[in-house]
Amino acid sequence: xxxLVESGGGLxxxxxxxxxxxxxxxxxxxxxxxGWFRQAPGKEREFVxxxxxxxxxxxxxxxxxxxxxxxxxNAKNTVYLQMNSLKxxxxxxxxxxxxxxxxxxxxxxxxxxxxxxxxxxxxxx
Numbered sequence: 362x363x364x365l366v367e368s369g370g371g372l373x374x375x376x377x378x379x380x381x382x383x384x385x386x387x388x389x390x391x392x393x394x395x396g397w398f399r400q401a402p403g404k405e406r407e408f409v410x411x412x413x414x415x416x417x418x419x420x421x422x423x424x425x426x427x428x429x430x431x432x433x434x435n436a437k438n439t440v441y442l443q444m445n446s447l448k449x450x451x452x453x454x455x456x457x458x459x460x461x462x463x464x465x466x467x468x469x470x471x472x473x474x475x476x477x478x479x480x481x482x483x484x485x486x
Contacts, residue, residue: 383457
């Protein structure tokens with residue numbers, strides 16, 4: 362089993378930046394694709410970004426492309442989401458997820474098996 366714990370959320374003004382972290386424990390995730398998703402109030406959870414096991418492939422939702430960057434440090438068993446030029450519409454609970462399969466990658470994050478409890482991001486206008 363893999364446990365995922367997100368951190369780094371908070372309140373920021375529009376145009377500001379935040380860096381989210383997702384620390385995995387239980388076993389290494391260095392062979393697994395990981396991703397970030399978000400759920401805004403009253404809306405369904407949506408894909409934000411994914412990264413393959415090595416960090417060599419990434420995918421982003423159109424709404425965040427050019428503003429958000431996903432990265433990982435396999436030595437630390439941690440995935441990050443750097444969020445720049447934040448907008449009020451980025452307000453949501455952000456969830457980290459991991460694929461249980463090794464060395465596979467679904468850019469849209471359709472096959473995530475492990476989920477964190479989320480960290481809240483609020484962007485004020």
